[in-house]
Structure formats: C-alpha cells, structure tokens
Amino acid sequence: MSAYKIEALWDCPFCGTKGNRGRYMHCPRCGSPRGEDVRFYPPEDLSINNAVDESKHHISNGPDWLCAYCGAYNSSDALYCPNCGAEKTVSERNYADLNPTERP
Numbered sequence: 001m002s003a004y005k006i007e008a009l010w011d012c013p014f015c016g017t018k019g020n021r022g023r024y025m026h027c028p029r030c031g032s033p034r035g036e037d038v039r040f041y042p043p044e045d046l047s048i049n050n051a052v053d054e055s056k057h058h059i060s061n062g063p064d065w066l067c068a069y070c071g072a073y074n075s076s077d078a079l080y081c082p083n084c085g086a087e088k089t090v091s092e093r094n095y096a097d098l099n100p101t102e103r104p
C-alpha cells in the first residue's frame, strides 16, 4: 500500500464550523480566512477515506506562511497571498514558528 497524506482539519473561530478541510484557506460557510489562532488536527478517521488526492489537490510540504497583512495562511510555495496579493517575502512568520510545540 502506498503512502498517503491525511488532510488535517480546522475549526472556524468565527462561525464555529468544525472539520473544515485543510486545503481550504477560507471557511466554506462564512468565508472568513483562517486566522493565526487556528489549530489543525487530524480527522478521527485516518483511513484512506480522508487521504488527500495529490493529483487533484496540490499539497505543499513546507509550513504554511501567515500573511502579515490579512492574516491568512497560505501554501508554502505560494509567492503571493491569494487573499490580498501581498508578497510572501514580507511575511516571515509561518505555522511552524507560531506553533513550535506541534512540530518536533
């Protein structure tokens, strides 16, 4: 069986929607961007059912970076914030820096 990635989930702090998929930068229900307080957690079902199909959804390996302007988390290989257009170079904080205890 080949290795697969499990997609992490997050809860929207604005409208309370739980289990938003990690690929979404915005809450599917209320449209709020993921803030820097958002914590990711694995789904209860760690089977292939929740695996990410990387051929359909590009998943980067680096930590997401936090836009200094709008507070959105962006894929590590995005050079610009898709939310507000700010350059990655001005946003030096990323998820790993903000949540050091969650990454050994």
Ligand SMILES: [Zn+2]
Pocket (backbone or CB within 6 Å): 012, 013, 014, 015, 016, 017, 027, 028, 029, 030, 031, 032
């Ligand atoms: Zn929401």
Ligand SMILES: [Zn+2]
Pocket (backbone or CB within 6 Å): 067, 068, 069, 070, 071, 072, 081, 082, 083, 084, 085, 086
């Ligand atoms: Zn932004």
